[in-house]
Amino acid sequence: MTETNVAAIIRPALDRGQEALSEYDSKKVLACYGIPVTREGLACNEAEAVSMAEETGYPVALKACSSQMLHKSEHGAVLLHLADSKAVREGYRLIAERATASIDGVLVQEMVSGNRELLLGLIRDPQFGPCVMLGIGGVFTEVLEDTAFRVAPLRHGDAEDMARELRASALLGVFRGQSAADLGTLSLSLEALGRIGMELDSVVEVDINPAIITPKGEIIAADALMVLRSEKPAQLRTPA
Amino acid sequence: MTAMTSTLETTPLYRICNPRSVAVFGASNRFSAMGTTQLTSLLELGYQGAVYPVHPNEATVLGRKAYPDVRDLPETPDLALIILPARIVAEVLEACGQRGIRHAIVVSGGFAELGNEEGRAFQAELVETAARHDIRFLGPNCIGVVNPHHRFNTTFFEYTCDPGFIGMVSQSGSFVTQMFDYLGRFGLGFSTGISVGNEANIDLVDGMEYMAACPNTRVIGLYIEAVRRGRAFVEAARAIVPDKPIVAFYAGGSEAGRKAGRSHTGALAGPDRLYEGVFRQAGVIRATSIEELFDFCWALGGSVRPKGEGAIIQTHSGGPGAAAADACGRAGVTLPGLSPATHERLASYVPGTGSVGNPVDVTFTKNPLDYFSTIPEILLDDPGAAGLLVYFLVPSRTVKRALEGMGVPDEQVDEQVLVLLAEQARSIASFRETKNKPVLGFSFRMREDRFIRELQDRGVPVLPSPERGGRAMAALMRYARYVDRLTSG
Numbered sequence: 210m211t212e213t214n215v216a217a218i219i220r221p222a223l224d225r226g227q228e229a230l231s232e233y234d235s236k237k238v239l240a241c242y243g244i245p246v247t248r249e250g251l252a253c254n255e256a257e258a259v260s261m262a263e264e265t266g267y268p269v270a271l272k273a274c275s276s277q278m279l280h281k282s283e284h285g286a287v288l289l290h291l292a293d294s295k296a297v298r299e300g301y302r303l304i305a306e307r308a309t310a311s312i313d314g315v316l317v318q319e320m321v322s323g324n325r326e327l328l329l330g331l332i333r334d335p336q337f338g339p340c341v342m343l344g345i346g347g348v349f350t351e352v353l354e355d356t357a358f359r360v361a362p363l364r365h366g367d368a369e370d371m372a373r374e375l376r377a378s379a380l381l382g383v384f385r386g387q388s389a390a391d392l393g394t395l396s397l398s399l400e401a402l403g404r405i406g407m408e409l410d411s412v413v414e415v416d417i418n419p420a421i422i423t424p425k426g427e428i429i430a431a432d433a434l435m436v437l438r439s440e441k442p443a444q445l446r447t448p449a
Numbered sequence: 450m451t452a453m454t455s456t457l458e459t460t461p462l463y464r465i466c467n468p469r470s471v472a473v474f475g476a477s478n479r480f481s482a483m484g485t486t487q488l489t490s491l492l493e494l495g496y497q498g499a500v501y502p503v504h505p506n507e508a509t510v511l512g513r514k515a516y517p518d519v520r521d522l523p524e525t526p527d528l529a530l531i532i533l534p535a536r537i538v539a540e541v542l543e544a545c546g547q548r549g550i551r552h553a554i555v556v557s558g559g560f561a562e563l564g565n566e567e568g569r570a571f572q573a574e575l576v577e578t579a580a581r582h583d584i585r586f587l588g589p590n591c592i593g594v595v596n597p598h599h600r601f602n603t604t605f606f607e608y609t610c611d612p613g614f615i616g617m618v619s620q621s622g623s624f625v626t627q628m629f630d631y632l633g634r635f636g637l638g639f640s641t642g643i644s645v646g647n648e649a650n651i652d653l654v655d656g657m658e659y660m661a662a663c664p665n666t667r668v669i670g671l672y673i674e675a676v677r678r679g680r681a682f683v684e685a686a687r688a689i690v691p692d693k694p695i696v697a698f699y700a701g702g703s704e705a706g707r708k709a710g711r712s713h714t715g716a717l718a719g720p721d722r723l724y725e726g727v728f729r730q731a732g733v734i735r736a737t738s739i740e741e742l743f744d745f746c747w748a749l750g751g752s753v754r755p756k757g758e759g760a761i762i763q764t765h766s767g768g769p770g771a772a773a774a775d776a777c778g779r780a781g782v783t784l785p786g787l788s789p790a791t792h793e794r795l796a797s798y799v800p801g802t803g804s805v806g807n808p809v810d811v812t813f814t815k816n817p818l819d820y821f822s823t824i825p826e827i828l829l830d831d832p833g834a835a836g837l838l839v840y841f842l843v844p845s846r847t848v849k850r851a852l853e854g855m856g857v858p859d860e861q862v863d864e865q866v867l868v869l870l871a872e873q874a875r876s877i878a879s880f881r882e883t884k885n886k887p888v889l890g891f892s893f894r895m896r897e898d899r900f901i902r903e904l905q906d907r908g909v910p911v912l913p914s915p916e917r918g919g920r921a922m923a924a925l926m927r928y929a930r931y932v933d934r935l936t937s938g
Contacts (some may be wrong), residue, residue, distance in 0.1 A: 229711070330714025337679030337727060342714045356717050358726030360683050366934045367730055374729060414712040436711045 214241050219411055219437070222276065228437055231276045233316055235433040238409075239417065242401040245394060246430040249318035255301045261317040262297045270318040271300040272432075277310035284309050290320060321429050325380050325387070326419035327395075329430075331361070331402045333413050339406025341399050343371045345380065346419040353377070361403030368396035381422070388426035395428055411438045461585035461651055462659035464552040466596045466641050468527035470499035472519060472550065474541055475532030475557075476510050484532035485511065486605045487556065487593070491530075494602045501526055518544070525549040530593065530603055535559030538589065539574040546582025553579075554603055555588035561647050562590045576649050584650075591646025592622030595629075595639055598665045604644075613638025614750045615743070616666030618656030620645055624672045624739060635913075636896060636905040637747055640665035654681045661689040668694050668750035670742055671733070674701040679727070686731035691936050694749040694928050695733045698742040699724050732931035734924050741920065744912055748921035751910040752887035755835035755929045759785040760922050761828045762808035764840035765820065769915050770808035773838055773891060776919025782926055784808070785833035794827045817851065821873035829884040835929070836887040838922050839877070841911060843870065843900040867899070874903035881908070887925050891918030 218234050230238065236246040248265055251274055252258035262269045273286035281287050285307050288300045297317070304315050328346035333339050337360045344356035357374035359367050369392060372381050381390040398420070405412055414436040421431045457463055471491070475484030488502065488511055501522050502510035509515055516522055519529075519541075529545045531538055531553060538557050545553060560572040572589065579586055587593065593603030597612035606626040610633035617639055619625050625642035632638055641663060643656045653676060660669045669689070676682045686695055701720065728735045734749070736742040760782050764770030777784055784807045787795070795805050798819050804810040809828060814820055829837055848866050857865050880888050890911035896902045904911050912918040 328713060328717075330712060330717075332712070332714050332718045334679065334718065334723060336676055337683070337723065340718070340723060340726070342717065344714075344717060350713055351716070354717060354722075356722050357729075358718065358723045359730045360680065360727060366937065370729060370934065371726070374726070414715050416712040416714050418713050434712055436715075 215409065219409065223411055223437060227276045228439060229276050230435040230437065231274045231313055232272060232281070232433055233274045233313065234276070235415075235435040236430060238405070238412075238435060239401070239415075239430055239433055242405055244398045244401050244417070244430055245428065246433070247318045247321055249316050251314040252301070252317050253314045255298045258301045258315055258317050259294045259297050262291070262294065265317060265319050268292045268320045269297065270316075270320050271297065271304055272316040272318065273304045273308050273312045274314050274316040275308070275310050275312040278308070278312070318431075321421045321423060321431050323387075323421040323423040325384065325390070325422035327390075327417075327422065327428070328356075329398055329402060329415075329417040329420050331406050331412070331415035333406070339403065341371075341402045341406065343368075343375065343395075343399060345375065345377050350418065359399075359403075361406040363396075363400045363403045368392075368399040371399065387422075387424040390422045391426045391428055398428065398430075412436070413438050457659075457662040457664070460659045460662055461552075461655055462587070462594075462643065464527045465554060465585070465587055465651075466594050466601070466643070466659065466663075467599050468498055468552070468601065470501065470524060470526040471496075471528045471530055472501045472503055472516075472522060472526045472545070473510075473530045473532075474503050474519075475530075476502050477504055477507060478510060482532075483556070483605065487530070487532055487603055490602045490604055490607055494597065494608050495600045496602075497600060499524070499526065519548045519550070520544070522548070527552060529553040530556070532556040535568070535571045535589070539571065539578045542575060542578045542584065542586070543582075546578065546584055551582070551584055553584055553586040554591070554593040555586055555646075555649075556591060556593055556603070557588070558590040560589045561649070572647065572649050579650055586650045587643070588646040589649060591644040592626055594641060594643050595625060596641045597638060598640065604642075609633050610638040611636070612640070612665070614640050614665065614667035615670050615746045616640045616660035616663055616668070617642040617670045617672070618645060618653055618660060619643065619670075619672040620648075620653065620674045621672055622646070628739075628743070632743065634896065635743075635747065636902065637743065640667070648677055652677055654678050654685050657682075657685050657689060657695065661685075661693055666693065668696065668746045670746045671695065671697040672739070672742070673697055673699045673724075676724075676727075683727060683731045686733050687935055690732035690928075691932050695731075696736055696742055696745040696749065696924070697728060697733050698736045698739055699728070729931075732935050734927055734931070736924075741917075744917050744921050745924040747910045748887070748889055748912070748925055749928055751908050752836075752889065752925055753881055753885055754932065755887055755925050756885075757835040757929070758926055759783045759833050760836045760838050760926075761785075761787070761831060761834040762838045762840075763811070763820075763825060763828055764808050765811050765813070766840060766842065767810055769840045769842075769891070769893075770810050773840065773915035773919050774808050776916040777838070777922060780920045780923030782919065782923045787828075788831050788833060791827060791831040794830075795824070798824055798827070818873065822876045825877065825880060825888065826884070829880055829886050829888070834886065836889065836922055836925055837880075838918055839888065839890050840915070841890045841892040841901060841904065842894065843873070843898075845870070845899050870900045870903050874900065874907050874909070877904060878907035878909050887922075889918055889922055889925075891915050 250261040326347035328344040330342040339361040357371040476488035502515040622644035
């Protein structure tokens with residue numbers, strides 16, 4: 210079931226020659242692999258955006274949804290903490306104006322609270338093949354460069370070991386009145402990224418940045434990017 | 450589980466490291482020739498197998514009967530050692546193949562390492578020729594192997610230390626040959642050292658698998674610039690590590706290797722971080738320098754695996770003990786307090802001037818010999834001690850005076866000093882078996898000191914500083930953690 214869902218998302222993107230999946234599609238693939246993602250919907254007009262926001266519950270985040278804008282926040286196409294329908298309507302208009310590339314719509318997303326941010330990712334190394342990464346995420350990611358890599362697939366104990374390897378591993382423990390991060394979910398998510406690396410040849414890189422650790426310790430993918438292989442691999446094209 | 454199921458004799462490196470006979474191409478009577486130097490090394494170590502120099506015009510080479518052609522040899526040798534210009538190597542290998550030779554070491558440079566088309570073409574030709582004849586070969590662009598247990602040395606350098614227990618697989622020949630003297634200074638040696646060169650046919654992973662099966666190898670040391678078969682490396686290491694520790698020094702983690710990825714993850718995937726993860730995942734203990742690589746190999750090869758965390762430091766001098774404690778702390782070794790039972794047992798041995806914390810600083814003991822027997826025994830019995838780190842300083846002169854004071858006749862004193870030092874060293878060495886816990890020493894004196902030499906010769910690793918001792922203890926603890934993880938779940 211997962212396989213068909215995933216193929217139904219990736220195949221059309223490859224056929225259209227997309228170099229990446231949009232955030233919305235990336236998260237759908239991640240969700241198929243059991244990685245917890247934010248609740249969200251794709252709105253194509255203001256009214257839809259408002260009704261999705263009402264359903265999700267305020268505050269919400271609005272984001273331009275496009276497979277061509279890989280780093281949305283740099284284009285001002287991400288608005289956070291929108292508290293009511295007025296803010297959502299204005300936000301929708303603003304994002305539509307600012308969009309530098311063609312967008313699929315505007316993503317209406319639950320706001321996940323939590324000031325601890327992780328980066329979970331996947332790369333393909335020429336010697337080691339698919340490798341999973343855990344790092345400290347958020348705006349300081351590149352400054353801190355606090356990362357741990359493992360070759361996919363992960364085995365029992367590998368994910369916990371990655372968490373221990375981080376210099377800032379204490380962030381994952383009980384922190385300023387907040388609960389320790391749920392290591393079960395973290396392991397499951399890292400292992401899932403490893404499986405994506407092993408099973409989906411057309412996915413060359415994945416970023417989940419940030420995965421937010423909530424005050425209760427839940428871990429939720431708040432943003433995601435899947436980079437696709439530019440040439441279309443045979444096994445994902447319709448075999449008929 | 451390929452590594453553990455393959456027996457020594459079936460590994461491709463077996464006949465390369467343990468040949469019964471060798472044909473040597475490129476040695477002559479010209480002493481400046483590389484091949485001549487290498488044949489000299491081979492003969493100097495007292496190789497017992499047959500040696501067949503192949504030379505177009507010489508009747509003898511270095512006093513050995515030479516043969517004009519590989520076809521003229523009286524038997525098919527196990528191994529061809531080739532030290533000839535790159536452009537004729539494939540042709541020689543072809544002749545070897547036709548003669549039935551199935552193993553070779555290609556020392557010659559001038560292949561893919563040049564980075565040009567000609568070099569790559571020569572190497573491709575070599576690989577094809579080998580495949581045609583089922584030849585397994587080491588190199589090209591390598592210094593070959595040293596296996597002192599087989600008195601076999603194909604390198605340019607004379608093997609000067611004793612046969613040892615460190616199995617070295619290196620992507621630099623220098624870290625095999627130029628370490629002979631260095632290891633000798635600590636009484637260490639190689640079980641086998643392999644320079645893998647361009648890895649055109651046999652690579653680092655093959656080397657690891659050979660060392661895993663090699664009975665003389667107690668610990669595997671790796672010098673790595675780039676792992677070619679990444680996933681095979683991880684699999685092989687995971688299979689080997691529960692039985693034999695692997696230590697690696699990785700040089701090559703320059704930022705130049707960083708690929709421009711489109712994701713944050715790609716941008717952060719610098720080789721140094723990637724290798725760090727690979728080593729941890731595979732259970733390979735990473736050293737941060739060549740010096741540390743051999744320190745760790747020494748400690749791991751000379752010790753039983755600790756069962757848990759926590760070390761006790763024993764000293765009679767405050768500063769060295771404190772420095773060792775500091776090093777342990779930085780390296781992540783915990784120093785637990787002593788148990789009440791240990792306190793009680795120690796009370797009659799440690800004077801009021803001493804300290805029974807951790808480090809245990811005994812200052813002056815009533816009976817100086819307690820330092821080598823009763824005290825370490827009590828400390829090793831402490832349930833919190835997974836290992837013991839002991840400071841050693843026993844000047845022979847002090848022992849001599851003590852014996853004179855005890856009334857030992859002058860003419861017997863020198864001999865009795867040696868007897869006494871040997872007995873104390875034996876006592877320390879015996880704890881590895883009787884207590885089944887690692888005991889590491891540290892000292893500022895090395896083998897010029899009789900007692901340190903006695904300890905090292907009995908297999909007690911005595912590291913040359915408190916810092917290096919503390920870090921080596923940390924490597925032992927890390928190994929225990931890796932084995933626990935790899936063998937659970």
